[in-house]
Amino acid sequence: MTTQSSKTGEIEIVGPVTAEFAQVLTPDAMKFVATLVRTFADRREELLQRRAQRQIEINAGKMPDFLPETEHIRQGTWTIAPIPADLQDRRVEITGPSERKMIINGLNSGASAFMADFEDALSPTWENIVLGQANLRDAVNRTISFTGPEGKEYALNDKTATLLVRPRGWHLPEKHVLIDGKEISASLFDFGLYFFHNVKTLLEKGTGPYFYLPKLESHLEARLWNDVFVLAQNELGIPQGTIKATVLIETILASFEMDEILYELREHSSGLNCGRWDYIFSAIKKFRNHPEFIYPDRAQVTMTTHFMRSYSLLTIKTCHRRNAHAIGGMAAQIPIKSDPKANEEAMSKVRADKHREANDGHDGTWVAHPGLVAVAMEEFNKVMPGPNQIDKKREDVHVTAEDLLKVPDGTITEAGMRTNISVGLQYLASWLGGLGCVPINNLMEDAATVEISRSQIWQWIHHPRGILSDGRKVTVELFHQLLADELNKIKGMVGEQ
Numbered sequence: 133m134t135t136q137s138s139k140t141g142e143i144e145i146v147g148p149v150t151a152e153f154a155q156v157l158t159p160d161a162m163k164f165v166a167t168l169v170r171t172f173a174d175r176r177e178e179l180l181q182r183r184a185q186r187q188i189e190i191n192a193g194k195m196p197d198f199l200p201e202t203e204h205i206r207q208g209t210w211t212i213a214p215i216p217a218d219l220q221d222r223r224v225e226i227t228g229p230s231e232r233k234m235i236i237n238g239l240n241s242g243a244s245a246f247m248a249d250f251e252d253a254l255s256p257t258w259e260n261i262v263l264g265q266a267n268l269r270d271a272v273n274r275t276i277s278f279t280g281p282e283g284k285e286y287a288l289n290d291k292t293a294t295l296l297v298r299p300r301g302w303h304l305p306e307k308h309v310l311i312d313g314k315e316i317s318a319s320l321f322d323f324g325l326y327f328f329h330n331v332k333t334l335l336e337k338g339t340g341p342y343f344y345l346p347k348l349e350s351h352l353e354a355r356l357w358n359d360v361f362v363l364a365q366n367e368l369g370i371p372q373g374t375i376k377a378t379v380l381i382e383t384i385l386a387s388f389e390m391d392e393i394l395y396e397l398r399e400h401s402s403g404l405n406c407g408r409w410d411y412i413f414s415a416i417k418k419f420r421n422h423p424e425f426i427y428p429d430r431a432q433v434t435m436t437t438h439f440m441r442s443y444s445l446l447t448i449k450t451c452h453r454r455n456a457h458a459i460g461g462m463a464a465q466i467p468i469k470s471d472p473k474a475n476e477e478a479m480s481k482v483r484a485d486k487h488r489e490a491n492d493g494h495d496g497t498w499v500a501h502p503g504l505v506a507v508a509m510e511e512f513n514k515v516m517p518g519p520n521q522i523d524k525k526r527e528d529v530h531v532t533a534e535d536l537l538k539v540p541d542g543t544i545t546e547a548g549m550r551t552n553i554s555v556g557l558q559y560l561a562s563w564l565g566g567l568g569c570v571p572i573n574n575l576m577e578d579a580a581t582v583e584i585s586r587s588q589i590w591q592w593i594h595h596p597r598g599i600l601s602d603g604r605k606v607t608v609e610l611f612h613q614l615l616a617d618e619l620n621k622i623k624g625m626v627g628e629q
Contacts, residue, residue: 135311136196140275142145142166142311142312142313143162143163143165143166143309143310143311144309144310144311144313144593145157145162145308145309146152146307146308146309146310147258147261147262147308147309148258151163152263152266152578153262153263153266153311154525155266156262156266156269156325156329157262157267157325160237160328161324161325161328161329162309164324164328164364164367164368165311165316165320165321165324165325165328166311166481167310167363167367168320168323168324168360168363168364168401169311169316169317169320170311170312171363172320172356172359172360172363173311173314173316173317175356175359176302176317176319176356179302179350179352179353179356180302180303182350182352183349184304184315185349186385187418188350189551190418190419190421191373191421195533195537196384196385196388196418196533196536196537197289197388197533197537198388198389198480198533199388199392199481202351202389202391202392205391205392205395206391206392208395210391210395210398211398211400211454211456212394212397212398212399212401212454212455212456212547212592213373213398213399213400214593215376215378215402215403215455215456215457216339216340216402218294218338218339218340219245219294219342219402220520221244221496221519222244222245222294222403222457222459222495222520223244223497223509223512223513223516223519223520224243224244224245224291224494224495224496224497224499224508224509224510224512225243225244225245225246225247225293225497225498225499226238226241226243226245226246226247226251226254226298226495226498226499226500226501226502226505226507227246227247227249227253227298227334227462227498227499227500228246228247228265228500229248229249229253229254229260229568229569230248230250230260230264230265230267230268230297231260231263231267231388232256232263232266232267232270232276232278232286233280233286234248234275234289234520235267235268235271235276236246236277236278236286236288236570237269237286237502238293238502239271239288239289239292239293239295240268240288240289240292240293240503240507241293241502242293242502242506242509243293243502244293244294244496244510245293245295245296245297245496245504246292246293246294246295247296247297247298247344247498248264248267248268248271248295248296249296249297249298249323249352249378249568249569249578249583250264250284250297250298250299250300250318251298251299251300251301251346251347251579252346252410252568252580253568253569253578254568254569254576255309255563255564255565255566255567255568256300256304256318256568257566258308259289259566260568261306261308261321265322265325265326265329265369266428268295268297268326268329268330268610269329271288272295272330272334272337273629274287274288276624279395283530285601290589294339294342295339295342296342296343296344296378297322297325297326297341297342297343297344297348298343298344298345299318299319299321299322299323299343299346299504300318300319300322300346300506301318301319301346301347301348302319302347302348302353302356303347304317304318304319305317305318306318306321306322309321320360322342322362323364324364326341327333327341327364327375328368331368331370331374332368332370334548335370335374340374340375340376341375341376342375342376342377342378342402343375343376343377343378344377344378344379344380344405345357345378345379345380346380346382346407346410347380347382347383347410348379348380348383348386348393349383349385349386350385350386350389351389351392351395351396352396354379354392354396354397355396355399357377357396357397358396358397358399358400361375361377368564369373372399373399373400375400376399376400376401376402377397377400377401377402378402378403378404378405378457378459379393379394379397379401379403379404379405379442380404380405380406380407380410381393381404381405381406381411381447382405382406382407382408382410382411382414382580383410383411383414383418383419384411384414384415384418384419384536385414387443387446387447387536388533388536390404390446390447390450391450391454392448394451394454394456395454398454401454401456402456403451403455403456403457403458403459403495404426404447404456404458404459405459405461405498406435406443406444406447406452406458406459406460406461407461407462408435408440408461408462408585409430409462409580409581409583409584410580410584411440411584412427412430412433412440412584413580413584413587415439415451416584416587416588416591419589420587420590420591420594421594423597424539425539426538426539426544426592426593426595426597426598426608427540427542427588428540428541428542428543428544428548429542429544429545429547429551430544430548430551430552430584430585430588431548431551432540432542432543433540433542435461435485435488437540438490438535438538438540439535439536439537439538439539439540440532440540442535442536442538443528443531443536444460444461444492444494445492445526445531446491446529446536447448448492448493448494448524448526448529449525449526449527449531451495451522451527452493452521452522452523452524452525452526453525454608454625455522456522457495457496457520457522458488458493458494458495459494459495459496459497459498460486460494460497460498461485461489461497461498462498462499462500462571463482463485463486463497463498463499463500463508464500464506464575464577465478465479465481465482465500465501465502465504465574465575465576466478466500466503466504466571466574466575466576467479467501467503467504468574474574477500478574479504479507482499482504482507482508483507483510483511485513486507486508486511486512488512489511489512489517490511490512490514490516491515491527491583492526493521493524495516495520495521495522496512496520497512500569500576501576517580543601544592544599544600544601544606545600545601546600546601546602546604546614549583549589549592549606549610549611549614550599550614550617550618551573552584552585552586552588553585553589553611553614553615553618554571554618554621554622555572555577555581555582555585556581556582556585556586557615557618557619557622558570558587558622559572559577559578559579559581560582561581561583563579577612587609589606592606593607593608593611607615622629
């Protein structure tokens with residue numbers, strides 16, 4: 133692989149461009165991306181500055197609340213535009229990186245939908261990002277195939293899941309592409325290439341360009357995405373409203389603006405999704421200067437804790453009032469073939485989690501492994517005979533700002549701290565090696581895992597209430613002691629490499 137610098141106007145690609153990459157990074161595709169970047173780069177920067185300003189306000193004690201200036205939107209009777217036929221039934225969605233084998237297995241999994249990821253489940257190396265686009269182009273054209281190292285052939289079944297794509301978040305740059313001398317938005321790069329190369333083929337095949345939008349912190353960030361969609365459709369002569377996007381509610385601030393987020397995207401919305409680990413990480417990060425916001429071991433912060441359940445139920449109520457889908461959270465368990473007893477315990481947890489989601493009124497859920505599709509499907513089939521539960525309005529749900537900010541009870545334990553250290557180390561090693569979706573301790577972990585692991589350790593060290601259940605204060609010294617222990621254990625498992 134050789135590095136070459138190619139320019140189209142003031143578009144410079146500073147990463148390697150192989151013959152295969154060149155089929156993705158075509159002059160026309162890059163001009164399209166450049167149009168998006170030049171139109172929206174300044175607004176993106178302003179919104180990122182607003183995030184920083186909001187953090188300063190929270191540090192000073194101005195806590196989140198529902199916005200008084202948008203109360204008319206929350207009180208209004210509007211709904212989103214009609215949802216396409218192939219997004220009506222989303223009872224089980226499987227997610228995974230936009231790697232060739234995963235795309236085939238995800239589309240063949242029997243799930244309702246497959247989300248191909250450029251974000252938390254993908255290590256964002258230049259090769260992974262560009263090949264991910266090539267893989268999706270081949271999947272859309274149904275020419276994708278893969279031969280495993282053992283010689284096994286993979287190809288698409290006749291019937292496949294509906295394809296959705298998650299670009300990277302607004303905060304991330306794509307440093308391998310410079311436009312007018314500046315690194316560009318990774319969001320616009322990922323979205324722009326996929327939309328440019330695939331929208332017409334998708335429409336010819338009776339589906340459409342469907343997206344998941346990560347890490348939004350306000351309705352103004354949703355408004356920016358909506359304006360991107362409008363321009364993109366205009367540029368390529370695609371009818372307005374063709375793009376559909378589901379927003380991940382995975383930041384604590386977004387949970388206070390769910391109505392407004394749906395409203396901004398109302399011509400392009402396909403619902404909201406609950407993102408558990410990132411949501412908890414976001415709460416830790418946003419309230420890091422407030423000692424009362426100290427969280428217990430992450431294993432204790434389940435979807436049944438008060439603030440998580442409040443956020444989940446509010447998502448359902450908000451979505452269904454607007455005729456939008458409310459998708460539940462991730463089941464990260466993976467089948468444990470070597471231990472039937474442990475496997476049954478893991479599957480029982482999945483069943484209980486999906487039973488709760490289905491009965492609460494969620495219209496679907498996420499799984500990380502094809503082996504969980506049937507388990508999750510069974511729980512939703514029991515209570516959801518139709519394609520969704522949008523008619524289940526949950527007007528009995530009343531959630532306040534206090535509910536969303538209630539700190540869960542629980543304990544901080546040495547075992548929990550060791551788990552954060554060990555899982556964080558193992559995930560980071562894989563991520564730096566180019567793998568973003570990694571099985572660790574029988575769970576499929578992604579970048580959200582290392583975020584919560586890191587932020588919890590930081591919080592426990594820095595806060596006076598960061599005290600273990602045995603009375604010891606969590607300190608930098610204790611961290612280094614446990615880090616050395618866990619590193620030795622990992623070396624014992626995998627060797628010194």
